[in-house]
Amino acid sequence: MRLHPPATLLVPRLAGENCKVAGYDIIKNSRVIVNVWAIGRDPTLWEKPNEFCPERFIGKEIDVVGHNFELLPFGAGRRMCVGYALGLITVQSTLANLLHGFEWKLPGNVRKEDLDMEERFGVTTSRKNPLLVVPKPRLPLDLYSS
């Protein structure tokens, strides 16, 4: 959710008063668009920003629910995502089921460094090209039939 936030830009805000943000003058009534994608890869905020390294969060207080402005996959404030709890549970339970149910391998000689992680930008972000992986059941086969 840091490197590939599903919503790259938050819902536009209107500045309620003149203010200064990071040295920039924001005039009252300006439309402000927060680029969560760029914040998640900002080298002044993140060490090795382009590396997928979930261990970086171990022992950190940082969360994804609008308290830490360097990580805002669900936005923040009054217009923050109302479905964030459902969204988080859905992502976590889907991922847990896929990992519990299957061993995953890359096809042929493809190395993880060769994975194509390009994105298609839009209102929500998706992979530009499909992910090709080979699943192998890791549980008794009768558990996979409906």
Ligand code: HEM
């Ligand atoms: C992983 C899943 C999800 C992600 C990453 C996500 C992300 C976001 C983001 C970034 C915003 C804009 C917040 C802002 O501008 O501060 C938003 C708004 C919103 N989301 Fe989600 N969302 C997810 C799942 C859901 C689900 C499951 C629901 C409904 C069941 C939902 C309903 C909404 C609604 C209604 C808004 C508009 C809130 C408003 O403008 O007041 N989202 N979401």
